[in-house]
Amino acid sequence: MARRIIYWFRNDLRLRDNQALHSASEAASEIIPVYVFDPRQFEKTKLGFRRTGALRAKFLIESVTELRNRIREKGGDLLIRVGDPETIVAQLAEDYAAEYVYTSKEIAPEETRIESSLSKNLKTFNIDIRLFWMDTMINAADLPFPISKLPSGFASFNEQVRKDLNIKGSFPEPDTITLPSEFDAGSMPSLPALGIDPNEIQAAGPAGYLSGGEKAALELLESYLERKLSYETGEPLTDTRLSDWLSLGCISAPYIYNAIANGQSDSKTEDPIITNLLKREFLHWTLLRYGPRMFKPSGIKHHFFRRWSNDQAAFEKWTNAQTDDQQVNAIINKLNKTGFITASEREIAGDFLVNNLDVNWTWGAMYFESHLIDYEASVNWGRWNKIAEVGED
Ligand SMILES: Cc1cc2nc3c(=O)[nH]c(=O)nc-3n(C[C@H](O)[C@H](O)[C@H](O)COP(=O)(O)OP(=O)(O)OC[C@H]3O[C@@H](n4cnc5c(N)ncnc54)[C@H](O)[C@@H]3O)c2cc1C
CATH class of the missing domain: 3.40.50.620 (HUPs)
Known part of the structure; x- marks a missing residue:
């Protein structure tokens, strides 16, 4: 030892x-x-x-x-x-x-x-x-293909991995953690110590939900499982907001998967969270396969001929919620105030930046990286690749 x-x-x-x-x-x-x-x-x-x-x-x-x-x-x-x-x-x-x-x-x-x-x-x-x-739910050795032959779209990935799905089991938390007797714990930095003015949050309004950390993540999952059980029509719930905690690993993806999968044995319809977690999984492996390509304007597909406008004024209209599209403005306002927008809101705002303003999509991805509390490199940049049509489905 x-x-x-x-x-x-x-x-x-x-x-x-x-x-x-x-x-x-x-x-x-x-x-x-x-x-x-x-x-x-x-x-x-x-x-x-x-x-x-x-x-x-x-x-x-x-x-x-x-x-x-x-x-x-x-x-x-x-x-x-x-x-x-x-x-x-x-x-x-x-x-x-x-x-x-x-x-x-x-x-x-x-x-x-x-x-x-x-x-x-x-x-x-x-x-x-x-x-x-x-950070993945499946060990590389349990994938039915080598990463170099990762399927190019989620549908094919999903079909292949589901034939013999082997999700990791859980590890118990340590009973005790023993430190040496002499140590310098150090103090938690405040926002200003990280160069951030706390008024930025007050000006934007409260995030309006539970705080960060493992305890809140476990409580959120627990309450989701209870709501699910008591949901009378049997229709699946979604939008757990677990992504915020998942992004910092306050809870693990296999832990959520196993908790939900074990609780749905007699349910007719599969919980959409299962598919969503597999989408996240696919994008993690996609990032492993393509690495830095995912962050370049030409994207995973190496679309070098597609040109993007680096129009800062148009971009700032979008980030300041001052475009001529009220729906997009409302979405960006919500993002700026709360740090969360739904998947379809992300698509609508992203699509507008790319297809109406023709602005360099990597700027949009950087903006989401800054503002989304649930930011995860593979998922954010992977979804933006798709919106800009330089990535996988
Ligand atoms: C442009 C764009 C950027 C995005 N950036 C991020 C990001 O940085 N971080 C992030 O976690 N998700 C991102 N997503 C995916 C999705 O919007 C969020 O995961 C989802 O809104 C989180 O809500 P939830 O936790 O309630 O999801 P649930 O429906 O409860 O799903 C459970 C989990 O599955 C994962 N998930 C859900 N939807 C997707 C999806 N479409 N693709 C991949 N994984 C998914 C998340 O980890 C989520 O917590 C992005 C989507 C788009 C279109």
Whole structure:
């Protein structure tokens, strides 16, 4: 057994069904959990808005605070730092004489670059890193095709994976988390410490729903399952809003899938959330397959001949909800105020930007990245690829 492991939390801000944390707690007598707020995530883009907008940042702070509380209940603590994780986590591992760093494996190019840098930095201290693939519901080995032959559309993916669907099981949360006796916990940054003016939220109005964190996610799922059971007509419910919590890993996709699938054995119609979770799954594997292509104007399909207008004034009409289409304006206003719009509202607003204003679709995707609380790289950029007709169905 190792003496000490640093557990670096990323987009897996939960104790329940966290394979990497479970493995760390089995493998070491002391765990030092850490979360690093990365200032690069809060910088302004070339278009003038932040990569992570105020509402999304607030939800993140709430989720990390709740994680810290949960870890404290288990006898440990969550170390909080602000800076570049690839430097900070390596230095912590050296300072605390850890033998390993355990963490989750990410798919998006920027996150994977950070992992490789961390891995290199750790090597200079003779410390190993273990990365756990946790963000999909199916293990790669259980897919009926190699990722290089991933079906090009969701319909075909869905048909093939459903023939022998093998969703991951759950991992229990650790009973206790034991820290070394001497440690510097660090304090939770406020919005201003991340360069964000809190008035941005007050000016926009309250987000109007539960706060971030694992507890709220589990309660939301529980209440959905209860409502579903008591729904008299037997028609499926949808729009759980679980996506906000899923995006930060406050709850895991297989956990939701299993809870819903187990509860619907005698139901005639399948809960649409099952299909939605498989759509998310498909886009995760799509990002793994195509990587940086997903973020370029030419998209997954390499449509180099399609030209987009970089008309900042037209784009700002859209972001300021001042287009000549009242429905689109109402949707963007809702996004700016609450950080959430439904899937069909996302499509309507996206379609208007692309087909009526002819504006570079990657700008729209960047705007959604900043403002959607549920932002996930693969799903957001994948859906925008589709709207711009440079990606898969
Ligand atoms: C342009 C555009 C951008 C989008 N960006 C994101 C994003 O950044 N993050 C995100 O989670 N979803 C995104 N979606 C998908 C979808 O709009 C949201 O997942 C959904 O509105 C969330 O609501 P819910 O949690 O109530 O979904 P539910 O109906 O409860 O579905 C359960 C889960 O399935 C996933 N899901 C639902 N619909 C889809 C879909 N169409 N494609 C892939 N996965 C889906 C979500 O993780 C969701 O939480 C985007 C869609 C479009 C058209």
